Amino acid sequence: MTKSTAVSPQAVHEAARDLFARQGYRGTSMKDIAQVLAVSAPNLYNHVTSKQDLLYRIMDVAMDRALAALATALDGVTDLADQLRRATEVTVLDFLENPAEVTVCNTEIRNLDTPLRQAIIDKRDAYGAQILAIVDRGCAQGLFDVPEPRVASFAILEMGNNAKAWYHPDGHYSATEVAALYGEFALRIVGCRLP
Amino acid sequence: MTKSTAVSPQAVHEAARDLFARQGYRGTSMKDIAQVLAVSAPNLYNHVTSKQDLLYRIMDVAMDRALAALATALDGVTDLADQLRRATEVTVLDFLENPAEVTVCNTEIRNLDTPLRQAIIDKRDAYGAQILAIVDRGCAQGLFDVPEPRVASFAILEMGNNAKAWYHPDGHYSATEVAALYGEFALRIVGCRLP
DNA sequence: CCTACCGATCGGTAGG
DNA sequence: CCTACCGATCGGTAGG
Numbered sequence: 001m002t003k004s005t006a007v008s009p010q011a012v013h014e015a016a017r018d019l020f021a022r023q024g025y026r027g028t029s030m031k032d033i034a035q036v037l038a039v040s041a042p043n044l045y046n047h048v049t050s051k052q053d054l055l056y057r058i059m060d061v062a063m064d065r066a067l068a069a070l071a072t073a074l075d076g077v078t079d080l081a082d083q084l085r086r087a088t089e090v091t092v093l094d095f096l097e098n099p100a101e102v103t104v105c106n107t108e109i110r111n112l113d114t115p116l117r118q119a120i121i122d123k124r125d126a127y128g129a130q131i132l133a134i135v136d137r138g139c140a141q142g143l144f145d146v147p148e149p150r151v152a153s154f155a156i157l158e159m160g161n162n163a164k165a166w167y168h169p170d171g172h173y174s175a176t177e178v179a180a181l182y183g184e185f186a187l188r189i190v191g192c193r194l195p
Numbered sequence: 196m197t198k199s200t201a202v203s204p205q206a207v208h209e210a211a212r213d214l215f216a217r218q219g220y221r222g223t224s225m226k227d228i229a230q231v232l233a234v235s236a237p238n239l240y241n242h243v244t245s246k247q248d249l250l251y252r253i254m255d256v257a258m259d260r261a262l263a264a265l266a267t268a269l270d271g272v273t274d275l276a277d278q279l280r281r282a283t284e285v286t287v288l289d290f291l292e293n294p295a296e297v298t299v300c301n302t303e304i305r306n307l308d309t310p311l312r313q314a315i316i317d318k319r320d321a322y323g324a325q326i327l328a329i330v331d332r333g334c335a336q337g338l339f340d341v342p343e344p345r346v347a348s349f350a351i352l353e354m355g356n357n358a359k360a361w362y363h364p365d366g367h368y369s370a371t372e373v374a375a376l377y378g379e380f381a382l383r384i385v386g387c388r389l390p
Numbered sequence: 391c392c393t394a395c396c397g398a399t400c401g402g403t404a405g406g
Numbered sequence: 407c408c409t410a411c412c413g414a415t416c417g418g419t420a421g422g
Contacts, residue, residue, distance in 0.1 A: 007407095022305070023305065024219070024221060024305060024306070026219060026221035026222050026404095027221050027305070027306065029403080029404065029405080030404085030405065030406080031403090031404090031405095039407075039408095040407070040408055040409085041405085041406090042406080042407085042408075042409090043407055043408075045406075046407080050405085050406085051405065051406090106302075107301075107302045110217070110218065110219060110222075111219070111222065147376065147379075148368075148376055151358075151373065151376050151377075152376075152380065154357060154358065154361060155354040155355065155377065155380050156354075157357075158353060158354050158355070158356055158357040159350040159351075159353050159354035160350065160353070161353055161356065161357075162349060162352070162353040162356075163346075163349065166349060173343075178346065181342065181343055181346050181347075182346075182350065184342075185347065185350050185384045188383045188384050188386065189380045189383050189384065191383065202394095202395095224415075224416065224417080225416085225417060225418080226415090226416090226417095234395080235395070235396065235397080236417085236418085237395080237396080237397090237398095237418075237419070237420095238394075238395055238396080240417095240418070240419080241393085241394065241395075245417080245418080246417065246418090247417095
């Protein structure tokens with residue numbers, strides 16, 4: 001059996017994702033990506049259209065995955081405290097399980113050209129709007145007690161963002177345990193009466 | 196009176212800080228910085244030694260300012276709940292009042308060469324260690340009730356990091372009011388009995 | 391002679 | 407799939 005093709009659109013995507021996360025978009029050359037895949041830089045253009053499109057797809061795939069995970073986590077859950085806990089847990093789990101994508105989404109959005117950047121911002125805002133809606137409804141029901149639901153929802157979304165920096169999969173806690181802690185923090189922030 | 200000197204180390208520092216925050220370190224050329232100051236790019240080297248040193252000083256100044264503000268905020272405060280509230284408030288205030296420095300510190304640390312990078316990381320860790328120490332002591336006193344003080348302190352430090360993205364100085368709340376909200380969230384996260 | 395600063399260009403590398 | 411190479415721009419320094 002001869003050596004199989006070493007490169008594919010998916011392989012380029014993954015190599016670029018990891019390098020962009022570690023070195024940044026502008027700090028990563030097409031040659032860097034090619035080197036990981038042991039091919040020449042010009043050869044990459046047989047599988048992707050441009051470096052910019054590569055960045056866009058990395059972020060778009062990451063956002064779609066996060067939105068899908070949130071929808072699954074909330075499916076069939078009616079209690080608003082459960083919704084907030086699950087939404088926070090799935091958010092933190094996404095951060096821990098996809099550190100490279102999350103780093104790229106957090107740090108490279110300014111390197112996306114305007115039409116593509118807005119598309120990503122829209123998806124990110126749609127995610128945040130769902131968290132805010134949960135907090136708002138919980139306040140309206142009297143289940144939550146928080147003076148500024150908008151600020152609280154931002155704090156909840158943001159608080160787990162850095163967890164990937166200190167979390168190690170083979171460390172003291174599992175990702176699920178860390179996510180559960182943040183779920184608890186979210187309920188505390190909104191002043192939810194615990195069961 | 197003739198035109199005064201338009202450039203100084205401080206002016207270069209400030210121009211670079213704002214451009215690095217908006218475009219990134221690698222997305223900003225020395226020519227870009229020079230253009231803001233209406234001088235030639237080579238002229239910048241009469242005021243700074245290199246682009247790399249410029250980045251280091253921006254981050255180092257930011258860290259020293261944050262550490263000094265934290266020390267001032269905690270000076271003479273003995274109650275641990277007050278300490279945590281004030282530490283959180285001053286942290287968020289620093290985020291809101293120095294958005295450019297904070298953005299550079301958050302996104303450009305990977306572009307610092309190794310010896311300089313470690314110096315910044317050490318200062319950042321020293322900041323975090325003070326927050327953790329407050330949470331730890333509060334738990335030891337039975338004033339706080341949180342299962343994992345380390346995770347809680349990370350969540351508290353991180354939760355206000357994005358506030359600068361949606362906060363507008365001439366908007367609904369003042370920076371002090373926003374900071375006070377986050378101070379409240381911090382006490383809730385650690386399960387502090389409120390007065 | 392110094393500083394501050396200019397126009398021009400250095401050696402290398404970027405995306406394509 | 408590679409070598410060769412483009413227009414441009416990079417950080418930094420030359421002479422004057």
